[in-house]
Amino acid sequence: MNGVPRRRxxxxxxxxxxxxxxxxxxxxxxxxxxGLFLKTFDLSLEQFWxxxxxxxxxxxxxxxxxxxxxxxxxxxxxxxxxxxALVRYRFPGRRLFDAIVDIPFALPTxxxxxxxxxxxxxxxxxxxxxxxxxxxxxxxxxxxxxxxxFIGIPFxxxxxxxxxxxxxxxxxxxxxxxxxxxxxxxxRVILPSLIPAMLTGFALAFARAVGExxxxxxxxxxxxxxxxxxxxxxxxxxxxxxxxxxTAIAVVMLLAAFIIIFAVNRLQRWAQTRIPAH
Amino acid sequence: MSEPQAxxxxxxxxxxxxxxxxxxxxxxxxxLFLLIFVVLPLIVVFASAFSRGxxxxxxxLTEPEALSAIRLTLLIAxxxxxxxxVFGVIAAWAIAKFxxxxxxxxxxxxxxxxSVSPVISGLVFVLLFGAQGFFGxxxxxxxxxxxxxVPGIALATIFVTFxxxxxxLIPLMQEQGTQEEExxxxxxxxxxxxxxxxxLPNIKWGLLYGVLLCNARAMGEFGAVSVVSGHIRGETNTxxxxxxxxxxxxxxxxxxxxxxxxxxxxLITLVxxxxxxxxxxxxxxxxxx
Amino acid sequence: xxRRILVxxxxxxxxxxxxxxxxxxxxxxxxxxxELYAEFNKAxxxxxQKETGKSVEIKQSHGGSGSQARAVIDGLQADxxxxxxxxxxxxxxxxxxxxxxxxxxxxxxxxxxxxxxVFLVRKGNPKGIKDWDDLIKPGVEVITPNPKTxxxxxWNYLAAWGYALKKxxxxxxxxxxxxxxxxxxxxxxxxxxxxxxxxxxxGVGDVLLAWENEAFLAQREFGKDKFEIVAPPxxxxxxxxxxxxxxVADKKGNRAVAEAYLKYWYTREGQEIAARNSYRxxxxxxxxxxxKSFAKVELFTIDDVFGGWTKAQKEHFAEGGIFDQIxxx
Numbered sequence: 001m002n003g004v005p006r007r008r009x010x011x012x013x014x015x016x017x018x019x020x021x022x023x024x025x026x027x028x029x030x031x032x033x034x035g036l037f038l039k040t041f042d043l044s045l046e047q048f049w050x051x052x053x054x055x056x057x058x059x060x061x062x063x064x065x066x067x068x069x070x071x072x073x074x075x076x077x078x079x080x081x082x083x084x085a086l087v088r089y090r091f092p093g094r095r096l097f098d099a100i101v102d103i104p105f106a107l108p109t110x111x112x113x114x115x116x117x118x119x120x121x122x123x124x125x126x127x128x129x130x131x132x133x134x135x136x137x138x139x140x141x142x143x144x145x146x147x148x149x150f151i152g153i154p155f156x157x158x159x160x161x162x163x164x165x166x167x168x169x170x171x172x173x174x175x176x177x178x179x180x181x182x183x184x185x186x187x188r189v190i191l192p193s194l195i196p197a198m199l200t201g202f203a204l205a206f207a208r209a210v211g212e213x214x215x216x217x218x219x220x221x222x223x224x225x226x227x228x229x230x231x232x233x234x235x236x237x238x239x240x241x242x243x244x245x246x247t248a249i250a251v252v253m254l255l256a257a258f259i260i261i262f263a264v265n266r267l268q269r270w271a272q273t274r275i276p277a278h
Numbered sequence: 279m280s281e282p283q284a285x286x287x288x289x290x291x292x293x294x295x296x297x298x299x300x301x302x303x304x305x306x307x308x309x310l311f312l313l314i315f316v317v318l319p320l321i322v323v324f325a326s327a328f329s330r331g332x333x334x335x336x337x338x339l340t341e342p343e344a345l346s347a348i349r350l351t352l353l354i355a356x357x358x359x360x361x362x363x364v365f366g367v368i369a370a371w372a373i374a375k376f377x378x379x380x381x382x383x384x385x386x387x388x389x390x391x392x393s394v395s396p397v398i399s400g401l402v403f404v405l406l407f408g409a410q411g412f413f414g415x416x417x418x419x420x421x422x423x424x425x426x427x428v429p430g431i432a433l434a435t436i437f438v439t440f441x442x443x444x445x446x447l448i449p450l451m452q453e454q455g456t457q458e459e460e461x462x463x464x465x466x467x468x469x470x471x472x473x474x475x476x477x478l479p480n481i482k483w484g485l486l487y488g489v490l491l492c493n494a495r496a497m498g499e500f501g502a503v504s505v506v507s508g509h510i511r512g513e514t515n516t517x518x519x520x521x522x523x524x525x526x527x528x529x530x531x532x533x534x535x536x537x538x539x540x541x542x543x544x545l546i547t548l549v550x551x552x553x554x555x556x557x558x559x560x561x562x563x564x565x566x567x
Numbered sequence: 568x569x570r571r572i573l574v575x576x577x578x579x580x581x582x583x584x585x586x587x588x589x590x591x592x593x594x595x596x597x598x599x600x601x602e603l604y605a606e607f608n609k610a611x612x613x614x615x616q617k618e619t620g621k622s623v624e625i626k627q628s629h630g631g632s633g634s635q636a637r638a639v640i641d642g643l644q645a646d647x648x649x650x651x652x653x654x655x656x657x658x659x660x661x662x663x664x665x666x667x668x669x670x671x672x673x674x675x676x677x678x679x680x681x682x683x684x685v686f687l688v689r690k691g692n693p694k695g696i697k698d699w700d701d702l703i704k705p706g707v708e709v710i711t712p713n714p715k716t717x718x719x720x721x722w723n724y725l726a727a728w729g730y731a732l733k734k735x736x737x738x739x740x741x742x743x744x745x746x747x748x749x750x751x752x753x754x755x756x757x758x759x760x761x762x763x764x765x766x767x768x769x770g771v772g773d774v775l776l777a778w779e780n781e782a783f784l785a786q787r788e789f790g791k792d793k794f795e796i797v798a799p800p801x802x803x804x805x806x807x808x809x810x811x812x813x814x815v816a817d818k819k820g821n822r823a824v825a826e827a828y829l830k831y832w833y834t835r836e837g838q839e840i841a842a843r844n845s846y847r848x849x850x851x852x853x854x855x856x857x858x859k860s861f862a863k864v865e866l867f868t869i870d871d872v873f874g875g876w877t878k879a880q881k882e883h884f885a886e887g888g889i890f891d892q893i894x895x896x
Contacts, residue, residue: 011459012469017372024365025387028437032402033390035412039405056894078311085308089301097309099552103316106491106544106551108498109396110518111537114525115319118326121769125322126314139754139771150315182296204392211395214500214518218525221754222713224894228755231397231501236757238401238505239634239716241658242886247405250398257393262386269382408641410662418642421818426643508643509628510593523629526760527601528788530768 036254039247051248056224057233061252064230067141068209071148075205076198078149079156086157087164105154109214116147117218139221144229147215152205159201160194163271167193196271200264207260211253323541326534338532339539346512347520347536353428354503354516355496358435362492366443367485371473373444374451375459385448391440399437400505403430426508431516434502439492446488447481450558454480483557490554494547498540588624590824595645597632597718597807598760599781603680603844604649610840611831615824623824631758632718639664639812646816646825649809651718651759653677654876656808669810678806679832680846683864684726686797687766687775687782694773698799699730702774703747710772711752712762714883714890718807719759723776724890725879726803729872733801746893767794778805779861783845798862803869 040048051057085091086098104112120127120137130137137143167190175185213231221227228236230253237246295301328335338344369388373381391399405411407424417424424430458480462472478485500518507514515523517536524533596604608625615623628635628643632651639645640662650656653670660667670677688696694707702709712720724745731744754771756762759781766775767785774797775782782796809832811825831837838850842857873879883889 010463011375011456011472012463013473014372014376017368018376018378021365021369021372021384024369025384028433028440029387029390032406032437035406036398036402038412056891078307081304082308082311085305088295089305091305091309093309097312099548100312100316102548102551103320103544106494106498106547107320108500108518108521108537108540108544110500110521111323111498111540111544112319113500114521114533114537115322117769118322119319121771123768123770125318138769139765146315150319153312153315186296207393211393211398213395213397214504217757218522222757223753223755224713231395232757234395234397234401235505235634236713236716238404239631239637239757241633241637241640243405243410246401250395250401253395254398257395258386258390261389261393262382265382265386265389404641410641414642423642423644425641426638508638509630510643511627511629513626526598526758526764528764528768528785 033254036247036250039243040251043244043248047244048248051245052252056228057230057245057249059225060228060230060233060249063141063144063226063228064210064253065256067145067229068148068206068212071145071152071209072202072206074149075152075156076202079153079160079201079205080198082153083157083160083164087161101157102154104151109151109212110218112150112215113147113218116143116150116215120146120219138219139227141220141227143219143221144216144227147219148209148212151212151215152209155205155208156198156201159204160197163194163197164190196267200267200271203260203264203267207257207264210260211257320541323534323537326530327538329534330531334531335535335538338529338535341532343512343515344520344532344536347515347517348539350428350431350513350515351497351517354432354435355493357428357432358439358496359489359493361436362439362443363485363489365440366447366488366492369444370447370451370481371477374448375456388441388444391438396438396499396501397505399502400434402437403433403506425506426510426514428514430506431503431514434506435496435499438499438502439496442492442495443485443488446484446491450481450484451477483554487551487554487558490547490550494544497543589621590623590821592623592625592646592821592824592828593628593644594625594647594649594828595628595635595639595643596649597635597651598629598758599719599763599778599784600649600807601627601629601760602784603780603841603846606844607832607837607840610836611828614831614836615827623828625828631712631716633716634757644815644819645812646819646821647809647811647829649807651805651807652721652876653806653808654721654880655718656810657877659812664812664814665810666813670808672810673829674833675849676806677808677810679809679829679837679849680807680841681849682779682805682807682846683798683802683866684723684776684805685779685782685802685862685864686799687763687777687785688773688795688797690793690795692795692797696774696797699727699744699801702727702776703744703751707751707774708753708772709748709751709774709776710754710762710766711776712759713755713757716757717759717762719778719781719805720762720776721884722778722803722805724883725869725873727776728883729803729867730799730801732872733867742889742893745889749893779847780845796862798864801865801867803872804866806868 043051082101086094117138118124120143122128122131122138127138137146171189172185175189180188211231216229217232220229222232230249234246234249237249373385404425406413407417407430408414409418424433458476459472462476467475498518503516504519507516507519509515509519509523517540521533521537521540524536594604604627608627612623612625615621632655636648636650636655636658639648639659648656648659656665656669659665660669673679686696688694695701696707701707711723714720714724727748728741728745731741732738735741754765756765759778762775763777763781763785765771767789786794786796809829811822811829816822816825835850835853838848838853842848842853842860845860847861848854848857869876869879881888
């Protein structure tokens with residue numbers, strides 16, 4: 001970012017800090033996760049495959065990943081609307097709304113869970129009018145979706161916001177002076193430079209929603225095959241004393257998480273090389 | 279609080295912005311979305327907490343079980359934040375100030391807890407330290423309690439909050455480069471002196487920022503702690519767990535009272551965060567991921 | 568001012584941790600017994616102090632019966648377990664923490680209080696629910712927790728099965744009935760308490776299959792003007808068992824207290840506490856005294872109809888068992 005090519009550093013402490021980093025990382029993250037993988041070796045390959053492809057597991061994974069994907073899409077679209085409004089326009093309370101965006105990030109998930117349930121239950125402030133319309137939210141997959149949208153709100157906004165803020169106005173002006181109409185400028189000039197940030201935000205919201213537990217379980221109906229998310233199935237398998245099953249599902253989810261986060265870091269590198277330093 | 283940020287964009291003429299109608303629609307949509315999805319749930323928490331008046335609210339908060347949950351939550355946050363603070367600074371130093379192969383991979387590993395389901399974060403410690411787990415028999419033989427006690431809850435919380443400090447510092451320290459530190463070293467300062475005299479003043483706001491987010495998550499963690507807690511009343515219940523328990527005991531006012539404390543924590547976190555972001559170089563805002 | 572508030576808050580926070588009893592027991596129990604043990608613990612502590620001069624503090628942990636058993640297996644240091652069904656204690660015994668003959672160590676299958684499964688309906692019983700068959704009428708929504716995680720739900724399930732079996736005499740018909748029943752279930756919470764909250768507080772469903780004590784409690788908490796209890800003519804005798812966790816109690820040196828604690832259930836006072844909390848007492852005198860509080864229900868036992876917990880568990884709730892088959896369809 002600072003444009004200075006890196007040389008071999010003359011700073012001290014690389015060996016020590018790297019050693020400590022790796023040690024701490026191993027103790028807290030790697031060894032526990034390795035334990036998880038080791039535990040799956042209690043299972044034969046067929047057993048593992050049988051658990052992962054059982055109807056209940058597949059449905060739970062489908063619900064977790066499918067609804068997370070939908071929620072991340074909504075977050076992407078609404079996140080862009082919000083970020084556009086926050087960065088490009090001035091309206092009363094803009095600062096306040098800017099700060100509010102982070103609430104889902106700072107609010108403990110259990111609190112979000114009870115609050116959303118209270119809000120969307122058949123007797124709730126929003127649930128009652130929706131029920132009149134014949135729409136049930138709480139205890140249906142829609143409820144899970146709502147909770148996932150809630151927790152994903154900050155991600156797209158916060159990844160796109162700095163990029164949009166830094167975007168050179170001159171490019172827009174140049175496009176406009178070359179005769180492009182506003183529509184063209186937005187979709188051909190501005191949006192493409194936001195894509196890496198948008199994708200990053202999308203992926204982060206998606207990853208968060210896939211693993212989400214606290215805010216979802218209160219509002220989900222928890223019906224097997226219908227509204228049972230994968231993390232809940234892990235908890236259920238644990239309480240049925242079926243550690244191997246819990247572990248197998250956890251491993252699948254963990255691999256997915258790893259892939260998503262790796263993709264995000266790649267995206268960020270891509271974004272850094274694409275967008276010229278300011 | 280001045281408005282440095284607002285100065286960066288000026289009202290544009292029509293070529294550079296959208297028609298009035300579209301502008302209005304976009305702002306309305308954004309505001310409506312945030313009101314329904316973010317503000318309303320928050321209001322519900324406080325409205326429910328105070329639905330039976332102030333005295334019921336304070337009575338709920340001074341119950342022995344509530345006090346013990348608050349105490350435990352503070353203790354766990356203190357342990358996990360301070361450990362992750364030290365680690366975060368060390369890791370950021372190694373990653374931001376030096377070039378080495380496999381950096382993306384290492385950063386990915388540090389980031390991993392962000393996207394690992396909290397349930398899995400708890401599960402891994404059950405598998406390690408549970409009586410049936412890898413270290414379980416040994417721990418039992420030596421009468422060391424990890425699971426269903428403070429160490430287990432702290433470990434799960436450290437796992438979940440692992441990336442926050444490091445991730446807040448890495449971009450900041452990368453951007454600041456190494457010249458200042460190198461100058462200090464060449465003037466004969468020791469490594470530690472360089473860190474405390476040169477680096478630390480440069481990163482102090484970023485560090486606070488990371489600590490703040492780390493703390494918010496540590497106090498609010500539910501899924502991971504739920505798996506390792508054992509739910510012993512007055513002993514291993516943290517505030518988020520107590521919210522669930524009271525909710526299930528029909529004590530809705532008490533449940534939402536505790537929830538409101540946590541919501542208050544979230545709001546304070548946001549206020550401090552906004553202030554810190556202003557302090558952090560106007561330009562570079564660390565991302566939230 | 569701010570400082571004073573902070574000082575007071577800090578004082579409050581730390582003051583209560585100073586208290587310590589001579590003995591501390593951990594009772595790991597299931598969901599609906601929270602109120603029961605709150606009262607029982609207080610009574611026992613007083614009685615114990617009077618008898619021995621020692622103060623005893625009983626800590627509680629509540630959750631789904633299966634999850635709680637799992638926690639104990641994983642090392643939760645429970646001196647006693649008081650779970651929803653024998654199978655969950657058997658699971659702990661299978662890991663060597665409890666002697667396998669635990670159910671013989673205390674009278675009456677080690678179940679000092681019993682309960683049954685009843686229906687909780689909304690005021691006026693708008694769907695006219697009187698018996699098990701009414702549950703599978705079109706348009707009726709039934710709330711029950713997940714039998715895989717909740718002990719109470721397993722009793723619900725077996726009660727329904729037992730009813731259908733007694734009525735039709737054919738296991739196939741019974742299976743069909745239970746399968747139909749679960750088609751009417753819109754929400755499967757993981758614990759009995761979660762289901763009650765769903766039904767009572769969130770207004771979902773027409774009828775809640777619940778422990779009798781849980782139904783009474785909901786009625787007490789939310790008002791008789793809102794809910795009615797319907798006792799079906801035939802239901803199951805639910806026997807939640809209690810026992811000492813030998814390994815843990817011995818290690819902590821708590822065996823004597825733990826045993827005294829459980830035996831206190833079989834005293835007059837203990838039985839009265841159970842009855843007051845709407846658990847059916849075992850003691851015939853107390854039962855007579857509280858006769859009017861409980862509806863007359865013909866009760867069958869799990870041993871009669873299902874040949875005991877181990878068999879029932881294997882047939883119905885194990886992986887690939889009948890419950891799984893129902894949810895595959």
